[in-house]
Amino acid sequence: MKDKYKTQIVEILRERQYATIDELSKILFVSPSTVRRNLNALEQSGIAVRTHGGVKLKEESNSAPSFTFRIHQNIPEKKKIALAAIKLIHDGDIVFLDGSTSSFFIAEYLSEFKNIRVITNGIDTLSLLSRNGVNAYSTGGYVQDENRSALVGKYAESMISCFHADIAFFSAQSVSADGEIYDCFEEENFIRAVMMKNSSKNVLLVDDTKFGRKSPYRLCHLRRVDYLITNTPLSFTEEIPTAQIIAK
Numbered sequence: 001m002k003d004k005y006k007t008q009i010v011e012i013l014r015e016r017q018y019a020t021i022d023e024l025s026k027i028l029f030v031s032p033s034t035v036r037r038n039l040n041a042l043e044q045s046g047i048a049v050r051t052h053g054g055v056k057l058k059e060e061s062n063s064a065p066s067f068t069f070r071i072h073q074n075i076p077e078k079k080k081i082a083l084a085a086i087k088l089i090h091d092g093d094i095v096f097l098d099g100s101t102s103s104f105f106i107a108e109y110l111s112e113f114k115n116i117r118v119i120t121n122g123i124d125t126l127s128l129l130s131r132n133g134v135n136a137y138s139t140g141g142y143v144q145d146e147n148r149s150a151l152v153g154k155y156a157e158s159m160i161s162c163f164h165a166d167i168a169f170f171s172a173q174s175v176s177a178d179g180e181i182y183d184c185f186e187e188e189n190f191i192r193a194v195m196m197k198n199s200s201k202n203v204l205l206v207d208d209t210k211f212g213r214k215s216p217y218r219l220c221h222l223r224r225v226d227y228l229i230t231n232t233p234l235s236f237t238e239e240i241p242t243a244q245i246i247a248k
Helices: 002-016 021-028 032-044 075-088 101-107 123-131 154-161 186-197
Strands: 018-020 048-051 054-057 094-097 117-120 135-138 165-171 180-183 199-205 217-221 227-230 243-246
Touching: 002 018, 002 021, 002 032, 002 048, 002 054, 018 021, 021 032, 021 054, 032 048, 032 054, 075 101, 075 199, 075 227, 094 101, 101 117, 101 123, 101 165, 101 199, 117 123, 123 135, 154 186, 165 186, 180 186, 186 199, 186 217
Parallel strands: 094 117, 094 165, 117 135, 165 199, 199 227, 227 243
Antiparallel strands: 018 054, 048 054, 180 217
C-alpha cells in the first residue's frame, strides 16, 4: 500500500510540479499523516524535496537521474512494454538484461518461464530475480558513481562475453529522430554493446517520452536492433528496418 501511494504521489508531482500535503491528502483520499510518511520515504530516497509547506520532485540532473527516481516514472507504459517484451522469450532461453528500469519490469515476469537463464548487470534486477527463484547470473564488475544500481567495467564485460544469449533487452535515455540511440551513462553503453554483440536478437525498450532527444553518449543506430518495443508508433526521418512492436 505504501508503494502504491508513493507511486501516485510521484505521478501527481510530475503533472503539477508542486503540491501541498492537504492537496495530496484530498487527491489520494488518505490522511495527512499517511501523506507525510510517504513523503518522508520519497525524500529519503532522493526523489522528492519538501519546501514551503508542500513538496516537489527533486531536480535531478537531466544527464544522470537515479534508478530510484526512474523506477517511479511512466510505470503503466513500462509494464505494458515489459508484457509485450516477454512474448519474445521462450522456455530454455538465455536472456541478457541491462541495468535499466525497463529491464527491471521484464524481470518481474520471468518466473513464468521454464529453464531460462538470465545474465544482468542490474543490482536491483538481480535481487528481484533471486527473490522470484529465476536462475540468474551477475555480471560482476564495480558499482559506478553515477548510477549505483548497475555493475560496469571490464570484469562485467568479460563475464557477458562468456555467454551467447538468445535475446538481449536494453533501454536508453533517448532516441533521436534519425534513429540514433543515446544514454547518459557511458559505461553502461559499453555493457550494452557487449550484450548486443553476443546475442542472437537485440530488443530496445523505450516509451515515447524518450523519442526525439539526444543524450551525451551514443550507443548505436536502430539498424543494429532487431525489435523496438514502445507504447506508441514512432516515426523517423529515414526508413529503418527495425521491427516496431507497440505495447497496448
